[in-house]
Amino acid sequence: MKLGLNLSFGIKRWLGGDAMAEIVAGELGIDKVQFTWDLVDPWWPEAQRDAIARDYAEGFRKAGVAVEGSFGGLASYTYSHFLAPMPELRALGKEHLRRAIDMTAAMEVPCAGMPFGSYSAADAKDPARRETIYNEAVEAWIDLSRHAKRQGLTSLVVEPVPLATEFPSSAQDALRLMKDLDGATDVPVRLMVDWGHVLFTPLFGKDADMDLWMETVGDYIAAFHIQQTDGLLDRHWNFTREGIVTPQRLKDFWNRHKLTDQTYFLEIIYPFEETDEHVLSDMKAALALLRAA
């Protein structure tokens, strides 16, 4: 298994390139990360933002850690972005990703991504509104793919989420989006598929099945988020907890589908009130379990 770390586990704890690289490479022995916008907010004024983002990129470079992409985190996911009910909010969603692309380019990182956005309670139940807003979102991503290419990025990624009020959520949704974007964008737009999202049974029932996703959209999957879950909520627990995603299950899937390139990024979200000492020791213990599989 090709293991990497989404940096969500370390937000507010280990800040700045050298401190974070020491944790990732020195303490955890990992050489691939997905940078989270929870460390650097794309909305910060460009000059200050890019200086801080470059400091992380430089810290990782010195430590031999590859930053494979940058990705929206908790702060970004708080807003509705491309599927918001008002055009003003949708325009801000587009500006948010445009700014994230710029920040990613400043880090000399090749890829940026996020979930697509959230319909309001009212729009989610209105098929015509959903369709109109979806089509506008597809156009916005096509436009942003041109910006991404100009800025030197080589791909963008979308993350499906386990909510009927967002899009894409199912494998079929994801396939539709990939087909609607394919060939129209200046850089490829691909999928970041999260194990805990796919296995969310309250929404997907018997289709909560990662093999079904491989059959349906396997060719479009750029990488995976891995997390432990009970399948009842989107837990983002670590693998030190019991749940339905065992290291052995991840390993069997990797072998069964003959995966080689699509990094398994651990995306672990700790309560803010967990201690730094617990987070670090728990990350070490979880990585030991994954490496032993």
Added chain:
Amino acid sequence: MKLGLNLSFGIKRWLGGDAMAEIVAGELGIDKVQFTWDLVDPWWPEAQRDAIARDYAEGFRKAGVAVEGSFGGLASYTYSHFLAPMPELRALGKEHLRRAIDMTAAMEVPCAGMPFGSYSAADAKDPARRETIYNEAVEAWIDLSRHAKRQGLTSLVVEPVPLATEFPSSAQDALRLMKDLDGATDVPVRLMVDWGHVLFTPLFGKDADMDLWMETVGDYIAAFHIQQTDGLLDRHWNFTREGIVTPQRLKDFWNRHKLTDQTYFLEIIYPFEETDEHVLSDMKAALALLRAA
């Protein structure tokens, strides 16, 4: 008990002033709210940001709902702000609150607030670094109190949080901050005290006691966040769940301390993957329990 709603429960679900006011006043029968920056990001470009913020203010005004203050939510809490390790991050924390004050003024709302910020893992263990950064943060808030007054606000509030790596966390911490600010600011800076933070036993042990807070800093408490919790994590559950904060306990506290003005703002944070229907019915059920106490 004077009940109000922090709007965190509704983010991404009911957007825009009319839709949110219909939920708050029409569906839930509440006439006091605390607006959350998770609905409007203070970092958004000012013209677009303030137009959206004013639409919420106008929606609530028409529905007879008082917006008592605006407050940082999940997105804001993701970053380290005033206690960050690098001066550049601390400056961005100050700019964040300055922008939130401007947005609050645009809404003609009298008060804005947030937690103070988070030390890095390294700084949290270094008393001298903590002290230096704390003193800088106090100066920043004094400066921002001048800005708040110029903008027409009448107070600012700080929320203590249950983390040894942040400040203030204990009642003694909060008292120190209040004394350091008292008399130096152009508008009063007061406390927003969260029941679930105070009752967090892993950090506070036997001092996880709201009466202790009343004895220590009662005079400085502007309002409360209420939430259900098991005391083991900062849960922000609703009162439909079992836990240690019963409606009767809230009522007894209110009567024992002869409270009159300090609103109990329900600050309920649902998993994003909960359905809109569940959130609305659960909010109704919880308010019925609180009103029956």
